[in-house]
Amino acid sequence: MARKTAPKSKAAARTPSAARASGALLQHDVEQFLYRQAELLDTRQWQQWIDLFAEDGIYWMPPDPSHTTWEGMPAIFAEDRNLMTVRMKRLLHPDAWSQRPLWGTNHVVSNVVIEKATPAEVHVRSRFHMLELRRDDVRHFAGSYRHELQRTKDGFRIKLQRVDMTNAQAAYDYVLQAWV
Amino acid sequence: MLQETIPDLSKFVEPDRVRREVYVDPRIFELEMQRIHERVWIYCGHESQVPKPGDYWTVRIGRQPMVMVRGADGRVHVLYNRCPHRGAMLCGDQHGNTGAFFRCSYHAWTFHHDGRLRNIPMMESGYAGTRLSRDNPDCHVKPAARVESYRGFVFASLAADGPTLAEFLGEARVAFDDMCDRAPAGEVEIVPNCFRVVQHSNWKIFLENQLDALHPSVTHQSAGRAAHEVEKEIERRTGKAPLSYHMLSAFATVTIDKWDAFQTLNYPYGHCLLTGYMGLRPRDPDTLAYEAALEKAYGKKRAEEILSVNIHHVLIYPGLSVQPQLQQLRAVRPLSVDRTLTEIWHFRLKGAPEAIYRRALAYYNLVNSPSTMINADDLENFWKCHQGLASAGGDWVSFHRHYGRDVEKDGVVSSGPNMGTSEAPMRNQMKAWVQYMTAEK
Numbered sequence: 001m002a003r004k005t006a007p008k009s010k011a012a013a014r015t016p017s018a019a020r021a022s023g024a025l026l027q028h029d030v031e032q033f034l035y036r037q038a039e040l041l042d043t044r045q046w047q048q049w050i051d052l053f054a055e056d057g058i059y060w061m062p063p064d065p066s067h068t069t070w071e072g073m074p075a076i077f078a079e080d081r082n083l084m085t086v087r088m089k090r091l092l093h094p095d096a097w098s099q100r101p102l103w104g105t106n107h108v109v110s111n112v113v114i115e116k117a118t119p120a121e122v123h124v125r126s127r128f129h130m131l132e133l134r135r136d137d138v139r140h141f142a143g144s145y146r147h148e149l150q151r152t153k154d155g156f157r158i159k160l161q162r163v164d165m166t167n168a169q170a171a172y173d174y175v176l177q178a179w180v
Numbered sequence: 181m182l183q184e185t186i187p188d189l190s191k192f193v194e195p196d197r198v199r200r201e202v203y204v205d206p207r208i209f210e211l212e213m214q215r216i217h218e219r220v221w222i223y224c225g226h227e228s229q230v231p232k233p234g235d236y237w238t239v240r241i242g243r244q245p246m247v248m249v250r251g252a253d254g255r256v257h258v259l260y261n262r263c264p265h266r267g268a269m270l271c272g273d274q275h276g277n278t279g280a281f282f283r284c285s286y287h288a289w290t291f292h293h294d295g296r297l298r299n300i301p302m303m304e305s306g307y308a309g310t311r312l313s314r315d316n317p318d319c320h321v322k323p324a325a326r327v328e329s330y331r332g333f334v335f336a337s338l339a340a341d342g343p344t345l346a347e348f349l350g351e352a353r354v355a356f357d358d359m360c361d362r363a364p365a366g367e368v369e370i371v372p373n374c375f376r377v378v379q380h381s382n383w384k385i386f387l388e389n390q391l392d393a394l395h396p397s398v399t400h401q402s403a404g405r406a407a408h409e410v411e412k413e414i415e416r417r418t419g420k421a422p423l424s425y426h427m428l429s430a431f432a433t434v435t436i437d438k439w440d441a442f443q444t445l446n447y448p449y450g451h452c453l454l455t456g457y458m459g460l461r462p463r464d465p466d467t468l469a470y471e472a473a474l475e476k477a478y479g480k481k482r483a484e485e486i487l488s489v490n491i492h493h494v495l496i497y498p499g500l501s502v503q504p505q506l507q508q509l510r511a512v513r514p515l516s517v518d519r520t521l522t523e524i525w526h527f528r529l530k531g532a533p534e535a536i537y538r539r540a541l542a543y544y545n546l547v548n549s550p551s552t553m554i555n556a557d558d559l560e561n562f563w564k565c566h567q568g569l570a571s572a573g574g575d576w577v578s579f580h581r582h583y584g585r586d587v588e589k590d591g592v593v594s595s596g597p598n599m600g601t602s603e604a605p606m607r608n609q610m611k612a613w614v615q616y617m618t619a620e621k
Contacts, residue, residue, distance in 0.1 A: 063375065064373065074371060074375070074544060074545065075549070078545060085410050086403070086406045086553065087406075088406075089409060090406040090407075093402035093406060096402035098557050170376075171377065172378065174378070174380070174559060175551065175555060176551045
């Protein structure tokens with residue numbers, strides 16, 4: 001992967017290849033994490049998906065790109081792990097009527113850019129495209145993710161995932177069943 | 181033309197049942213738009229949506245694209261969103277600020293906020309000797325025939341005659357009284373976000389569901405059970421679960437017999453109300469602080485009266501479903517015979533603590549947003565209903581539940597005692613429907 005900017009500090013200049021290698025490794029790890037998250041959604045491994053979040057992690061989809069916090073604001077999603085568990089249990093309930101018909105998704109995640117990396121955390125933004133099939137109808141949702149990831153001994157955990165859908169403000173033809 | 185091809189509509193509705201064509205025939209849909217939505221009072225928006233001169237929101241009344249705008253004079257106007265020149269819509273965005281006047285993007289005709297012509301380019305050189313002049317009504321933007329508001333909620337009627345807004349709302353005005361009275365300052369203000377969801381079903385199917393007290397424990401069992409399990413788990417761990425879990429779990433834990441203990445009240449013009457409360461008056465510090473603020477504003481006796489009003493849902497037929505105690509409403513905009521847009525809004529109680537707003541916000545996000553765990557299953561049922569009604573598998577829709585046991589007093593029909601699951605609200609809506617559809621005009 002091409003380096004975006006020339007190293008500025010002397011320390012970085014002393015070990016350009018080491019810094020590059022470390023950056024490339026982080027980039028790889030972060031991408032693999034995002035791919036895994038998308039795969040868990042598409043294969044409906046809801047609990048494993050929830051387990052990617054930190055204990056106090058939040059999944060947030062604002063209805064308006066200008067929003068800067070989910071607290072006290074209207075939100076399409078603003079879910080902690082407890083609410084995620086409600087949603088999962090509903091999706092798995094035998095009498096969740098809207099879950100009976102054929103329904104599936106396919107996520108593609110790309111344009112992964114690391115915005116910030118410290119020993120404790122990594123902030124990363126990316127773009128997604130999701131195709132959803134429900135009965136015979138196909139819908140498309142696309143937009144950007146912004147993950148605030150914690151580094152733990154077990155790998156990354158999501159502290160906050162912000163999902164800005166390009167179609168967030170358009171009228172929804174039917175509703176969203178699960179996380180995007 | 182349409183009348184000639186449609187048989188006597190009064191034969192489509194009997195007191196306890198309705199013909200399926202009423203829901204699926206596009207010709208009947210067109211007539212409904214003419215005779216109901218484009219005549220009666222339709223909710224446009226709240227005054228706080230357009231606080232500054234030039235602020236506007238576009239809104240659909242029946243099939244008509246309208247715009248609600250705050251004038252420089254401070255008044256709220258509702259106009260057809262149409263330039264009188266060549267017909268271009270004046271506002272192409274859902275909402276915004278039009279500035280000191282409307283300016284058509286096509287030929288720069290300009291109009292005051294009340295629709296009066298301001299200027300036409302080349303007015304002197306281009307139009308001298310033609311019959312288009314300032315005194316010709318055809319060069320002004322056409323306003324709604326009537327605009328009135330009640331406690332900040334703006335309605336328009338596209339018919340010059342008919343009942344006033346106050347007469348039309350009648351006792352159903354409690355939808356707005358109950359909501360606004362709960363604010364220590366006596367009024368509400370809009371939360372500037374609108375969730376919009378399109379349902380693939382006739383508009384009446386949605387309205388008939390709103391006060392159907394039998395459906396929650398069947399339709400919403402999955403979400404109610406799921407929330408109940410997590411609610412219990414949180415209580416086990418921490419002693420107390422947030423009220424939002426109760427709002428969801430009540431869909432399963434309030435069983436049919438408990439819904440029967442509530443009551444429906446059915447008013448003229450098709451409006452109706454379901455009593456019943458989802459436990460929004462707990463004794464936590466936030467609620468106590470809120471109740472103290474209400475007492476300070478109104479006095480102890482009046483505050484207690486306000487807090488003891490017991491309403492789940494009020495339906496203002498044919499286009500508004502209000503949950504005053506959660507400060508939320510859904511405006512119903514029919515798009516076609518089988519597609520219906522709902523616009524879902526939340527309001528703040530002015531003068532109430534932030535925690536009270538956030539409590540209702542949880543319901544707005546969990547139940548009324550496009551990720552709803554509740555309405556997802558409603559919409560599934562609505563779609564199934566519409567598909568089934570389009571079939572030749574039967575001619576009638578049944579509204580027989582507790583029929584014959586309604587109690588009428590002073591023009592208000594209530595479901596019988598312990599008959600909260602009565603289909604009286606559906607019967608009442610269809611009674612109004614027939615009156616509107618067969619009225620001489």
